[in-house]
Amino acid sequence: MHYILVLFILIFSSKTFSMEEYQLINEYDLEILFNNNIKKWNETVLFLDKKKSMSKISDESNLYFLKSVFKDGSVTIKPYFNNNLVYKINIYYELNIKNQNLINLILDHYKKLDNNFCINFNSINKKIDIFIKKCF
16 A cells, blocks of 8 residues: 555645646556555545545445646546456546647657557547556
């Protein structure tokens, strides 16, 4: 659990970092996310919910999602579980204004990730929906 705490604190610790300094999720981060079970994930989100820039969102299945607010919008990370293991991760960006440079920065980053991950994108106006699965 300590690894994921450090990961999220490093990634989403500030609401004021500039576009050039966004620390987007990389392959190592994804490996950590995929190695979670429901209990570890929920414990981490509950801990991070105490930060001003982060909050938990829950659904009907008692699973928490992590929403982090930054200067230009927010990002929500939603894991999908099968047999208590993460099989897919949804990273959902909601931008305050349509900034094509920021959208391109985010999309280009995820397109360059390791071939071990299958990634699908959907970008409409100020919203970017990214679905990531492990490719076997």
